[in-house]
Amino acid sequence: MKKLLLIFTLLLSIVITAQNTYLHCGKLVDTKSGKVLTEKTIIVSGKKIIAIENGYVNPKNSNDTIIDLKSKTVMPGLIDMHVHIESETNPKKYLEVFTQNEADVAFSSTQYAKISLMSGFTTVRDLGGSGVNVALKKAIASGKIVGPRIFTAEKSLATTGGHADPTNGYRRDLAGNPGPKEGVVNSVEDAKKAVRQRYKNGADLIKITATGGVLSVAKNSSNPQFTLEEIKAICDTAKDYGFHVAAHAHGDEGIQRAILGGVKTIEHGTLMSKETMALMKKHDVYLVPTISAGKFVSEKAKIKNYYPDIIVPKALDIGPKLQDMFGRAYKAGVGIAFGTDAAVFYHGDNAKEFGFMVEAGMPAIETIQSATITNAMILKMEDQLGQLKTGFIADIVATNDNPIDNIKTMENVVFVMKEGKVYKD
Template structure:
């Protein structure tokens, strides 16, 4: 008898899990063609899309769920290629390493992850934190907390005194001499060990800071900070371990070193020359522009004491230039991937990037394609995310207007499904 009850319970649970969902879509964004299609039905089984049908199909199974999105535009879940899921901008940001425990960082990151998901971003690439990002990724994958799929670089790699040196700005007692374990590289041997350490710690990608940066407590925002040999070793070692490399870069010389030695994506790219754009086209490297971050830091730098004094001139110089560079890069044919640098500005506002891209000359439908189909290709997940096709994860969002006509519609996501589970429905 007990065995029969157990079997019935197992069958019941399996039936619930297998319950079909039919989503009736008034408009649907086909991310592969970057075109709007009308009157479609997405059939979801478990965590995957089982079919995309023409018309408003009715389920044969009486237990199936019907979701009516006939007055919405439906898109694949969005992908942001550049976030910092562990932290967020604020006037006290530079005190946090000294006052927050790892548990504080983790709880903050979990709330940020949920906020990101509610904004329609079902996958993100996290490009640098303390390592809590790895634990958060695992907790989300195990269903313990809500959030987007995370591919993480764990801790970014820098050089001594460089943009990702975690001890910049500290006094002599605290500054120490961090090395590969802490993500600080000086020489080819360090480069190899730092990548292997990231692999050991659970990273999916490697991030380097190929040039100086705006928000680090250091003077330069643009000088090259890795040698050719160091970058080549990082890229070669990463390839051995099945990872690709992203490079933070504002200065042109550092960008060229990164691209020529195998980096897949250039983050920011602020002072990129026409020559570097042509190298990116040749090498098939992608620009992740992060216009949102540039606009935010240049605005906040005008507020007294929002940033440490050493940062202010860098923010005022670099921030306003990113959007113009992006417009030139797009017109020149540089491959573009969507990424925002969320964390430098408030998480959940990631979709403002679409508006800035369109302002700079990219058509709405292409901007949407960068955050879906293109990003999935860059992440080597083309048949899993970024598309509404049979076999892909059921990562599905909806907005109230047609974003190919009104791009600001992306800032008000009214429906979010990730992996077949509905997280938001207004």
């Protein structure tokens, strides 16, 4: 009896001393309603939001803490739907594949992950790397590494010579003949096997390169590179494993095949027509615009030897067109999911995308919604992420100014909480 009483007393003391955090928020972005509320208190316990109260509520227990954000604008943690967390642009990047070991990539990726989190992005979708991204995802989830929550495609799927063929530009004796295991698809059967291999490797979703691309060592930036039958096989198999499919695509024909094949998001979408925009709406496919990447590559292409010669004309052609296409797609009613292609530009500059989207005609509140509730829905996390709401995961960020009045403030996130833990204050 004494032993039971001792255990009960111990458990009671743990409950009583459990520390809650009270965030006094001067302004709070309600991403569901699209309104900015004032003078709210968010109460966090453990990893979850347990209450949101009107006014500035003081703790009842002496061991609870208050975080003063009365002069800030508070919002849910941001979600970037297109990053490559393993790498970052530099003039020697195309040589690094021959000089860096997997461990080198892994150590660098930890820095990029931390930078991303400190910039306010508490969740990211990694759309292709060497496989280090899977290990990084696990290390972050277990608390060994500081970084955002990662949903990863592991290795992107390509066709032979296509945008994500890992041996493009290699001399012949090094190129070999990569197949489904390496993410290269040339038939319906290859397509099924490649998806299953990504599942085996620990992916959360599938990414295909439906057209040529800008930064691959290949001539064409926009030709279709999968048959419709191959894309359907990828999407049908992905569905069996609970995956959605993201499609890198610049050219119009490749975008249409991707939509009809069953993908959920189109990455870039540079040359899409009005007809394709209507098709996206019909099939509930979202555009991830990556304007930041377009602007960056078009500027760096003007610097001699920053990119291999074969890439320069593609960057100068495709890069400047992304923002205009985005503006037309938004006005046409295409669903927009926030994504940047970080790694093509410097990690930590992701939030510049908000300003580029506003410049193209999207209201500031809608850009924030695209990076919160929309992206959470695509990730099937809409009941846990994307809103400041009781029962949701306590991913919370803050800026100095109200982004509805000054969207540039998104580039300077001053407070970051992920799963109830403060990483930047």
